[in-house]
Amino acid sequence: MKLIIIGAGVSGLAAAYTINQHAPYIALHCIEKSRGLGGRAATRRREGATFDHGAQFFRTSDSDQLAFLTQTLPHDQLIDITKPVGVFDQYNQISAGDPAQNTAPKLVYRSGMNNLAKLLAPKNLTVSLQTRLHHVVKTATGYDCIDDQNTVIAHGDALLFTPPAPQTIEILQASQLDPAMIAHLCSGLAPAVYRPCLSITMAFDGRLEFPFYALVNSDRQHPFSWIAFEHDKDPSRVPTGQTLVTIQLAPAASTDWWQADEAMLITELMPRLNQLLDSALPSPLWLDRQGWKYALPNGKADQTILETYEQSDGLYFTGDALAGLGRIHLAMEHGMHIAQRIIAQH
Ligand SMILES: Cc1cc2nc3c(=O)[nH]c(=O)nc-3n(C[C@H](O)[C@H](O)[C@H](O)COP(=O)(O)OP(=O)(O)OC[C@H]3O[C@@H](n4cnc5c(N)ncnc54)[C@H](O)[C@@H]3O)c2cc1C
Numbered sequence: 286m287k288l289i290i291i292g293a294g295v296s297g298l299a300a301a302y303t304i305n306q307h308a309p310y311i312a313l314h315c316i317e318k319s320r321g322l323g324g325r326a327a328t329r330r331r332e333g334a335t336f337d338h339g340a341q342f343f344r345t346s347d348s349d350q351l352a353f354l355t356q357t358l359p360h361d362q363l364i365d366i367t368k369p370v371g372v373f374d375q376y377n378q379i380s381a382g383d384p385a386q387n388t389a390p391k392l393v394y395r396s397g398m399n400n401l402a403k404l405l406a407p408k409n410l411t412v413s414l415q416t417r418l419h420h421v422v423k424t425a426t427g428y429d430c431i432d433d434q435n436t437v438i439a440h441g442d443a444l445l446f447t448p449p450a451p452q453t454i455e456i457l458q459a460s461q462l463d464p465a466m467i468a469h470l471c472s473g474l475a476p477a478v479y480r481p482c483l484s485i486t487m488a489f490d491g492r493l494e495f496p497f498y499a500l501v502n503s504d505r506q507h508p509f510s511w512i513a514f515e516h517d518k519d520p521s522r523v524p525t526g527q528t529l530v531t532i533q534l535a536p537a538a539s540t541d542w543w544q545a546d547e548a549m550l551i552t553e554l555m556p557r558l559n560q561l562l563d564s565a566l567p568s569p570l571w572l573d574r575q576g577w578k579y580a581l582p583n584g585k586a587d588q589t590i591l592e593t594y595e596q597s598d599g600l601y602f603t604g605d606a607l608a609g610l611g612r613i614h615l616a617m618e619h620g621m622h623i624a625q626r627i628i629a630q631h
Pocket of ligand 1: 295323533612
């Protein structure tokens with residue numbers, strides 16, 4: 286039995302980890318369109334700095350999952366961001382955040398969020414990076430996975446789809462499968478619509494010390510939904526004497542400034558940032574941007590529909606679309622859950 290996993294984000298790699306541990310007789314091949322592992326648990330390095338331009342940190346209230354992260358997986362890089370998260374409103378009024386949320390550990394890897402993906406990926410996992418699955422073709426013996434160049438990348442008995450639901454819908458609609466099945470599966474994925482997020486990271490000369498590690502917008506009336514200081518995660522992340530700020534723009538502002546060039550972003554963002562922080566940060570040393578077209582799900586895919594073709598056709602689905610909420614721990618939990626279903630059925 287060979288399973289093709291589409292996507293090397295946390296959910297797909299959590300599934301690969303579980304299958305490798307409990308059913309090593311299932312051969313695995315992961316196809317990933319980007320250059321590395323992690324998906325939206327993403328980390329970038331630039332000019333001596335390390336920053337997370339997707340997920341910022343993760344939490345879990347599940348004691349088994351916490352034990353897995355802090356005992357089973359290597360955990361020497363796992364740290365708790367102890368400084369609190371504050372809130373701000375449209376008038377730039379800052380106040381203390383939820384005390385309960387602030388006392389729960391805010392977990393992150395010192396070397397970056399994508400370290401979680403590297404730890405989950407089995408050492409012997411075959412991964413085709415920079416390979417975008419365009420469509421699949423049903424054959425007499427399983428599925429051919431075809432890339433943008435119309436080349437067969439892999440052949441498998443079963444498929445596990447992990448991308449955000451709209452991207453999985455695109456693949457299914459281009460595939461040579463039973464049209465009624467495609468329509469049914471797409472109707473199961475459709476409720477998981479995603480909102481966009483433009484994430485901007487800027488480095489500044491001088492270290493700004495702030496009472497909060499991060500600030501989250503509470504009234505959804507501000508163009509910034511989140512700002513965070515990378516040096517508060519761990520000093521090793523930022524060159525000495527510099528400040529590294531990550532700003533996540535709200536969905537409307539993300540759309541408005543999606544195409545803006547660097548100069549325009551600096552002109553638009555700097556006065557707002559200085560007003561919010563009551564600071565006088567100078568022009569940035571550098572600016573980095575990442576547009577996430579499908580950042581966070583607003584709705585939840587229909588699990589009942591998506592389970593219909595598991596046993597009969599070997600088609601499986603996981604990812605945060607199934608959780609209905611963009612959270613690392615939920616994507617990981619669902620990846621492990623679907624792996625158990627695959628194991629039980631093979
Ligand atoms: C800006 C931002 C901030 C966030 N903040 C937090 C946070 O602070 N805490 C938290 O818990 N969560 C946060 N999240 C959400 C969290 O990152 C996601 O819920 C989680 O990473 C989803 O994992 P996944 O495996 O479901 O999907 P993904 O990580 O998206 O993995 C899917 C993979 O499939 C690949 N793929 C897509 N299409 C194809 C194709 N055709 N062929 C091959 N590969 C393909 C993608 O490249 C990707 O690697 C944030 C997300 C974003 C974008």
